[in-house]
Amino acid sequence: MRLFVGLDLPSEMREPLALLCRGLGPVRWVPAANYHLTLRFIGEVAPDRAEEVDFALASLRVPGFPLRLGGLGVFERNGRIASLWAGVDRHPGLDRLQAKIETALQRAGLPAERRRFSPHVSLARLESPLTPTIAAWLQANNLFRTPEAAIRHFTLFRSYLGKLHPTYTVEAEYALESTFIPS
Ligand code: ATP
Numbered sequence: 001m002r003l004f005v006g007l008d009l010p011s012e013m014r015e016p017l018a019l020l021c022r023g024l025g026p027v028r029w030v031p032a033a034n035y036h037l038t039l040r041f042i043g044e045v046a047p048d049r050a051e052e053v054d055f056a057l058a059s060l061r062v063p064g065f066p067l068r069l070g071g072l073g074v075f076e077r078n079g080r081i082a083s084l085w086a087g088v089d090r091h092p093g094l095d096r097l098q099a100k101i102e103t104a105l106q107r108a109g110l111p112a113e114r115r116r117f118s119p120h121v122s123l124a125r126l127e128s129p130l131t132p133t134i135a136a137w138l139q140a141n142n143l144f145r146t147p148e149a150a151i152r153h154f155t156l157f158r159s160y161l162g163k164l165h166p167t168y169t170v171e172a173e174y175a176l177e178s179t180f181i182p183s
């Protein structure tokens, strides 16, 4: 099974995100139901390994924290734009959660993640040079920000890759501690 750990986004963030996602012609917009923030991609694992992952995640004790999305960016691959995303205001609570998850998963026997944590919410997949239309969209929406929302749990997702869009299902949810790191 293909797994990743992430945050499903609070409802007050989904609507402003969905309103952004228009006006670009033929791009594969991420369906609003799929909006998420990946904390740790795990990939394909056997069911018994998945159980160990679940056990490791369930043992974490991490405080809740506020989250706010803001700004837009692109990931490039081979000189082309591969995705458009909304940025995330860095907060020590988010970084602490990501670090604890990484440590827990390594202790459970997964190989270390080599890439630096770069939190974002993917909005569109494409494969295109930076066209004037995309540049204009980035510029027009550059001041995008969502309201701040409290994060009180994180999620183990299962991903089923599809022709057009993947489907994500919730394997498990893990509550964060009620102590809350303020903004
Ligand atoms: P698709 O691959 O069809 O575009 P997706 O990337 O959303 O869909 P997955 O590939 O299952 O679906 O990835 C789930 C999440 O993990 C996504 O947020 C994705 O960006 C992230 N992810 C995928 N592969 C990696 C990787 N190698 N390293 C870090 N994050 C990854």
Ligand code: MG
Binding pocket: none
């Ligand atoms: Mg992918």
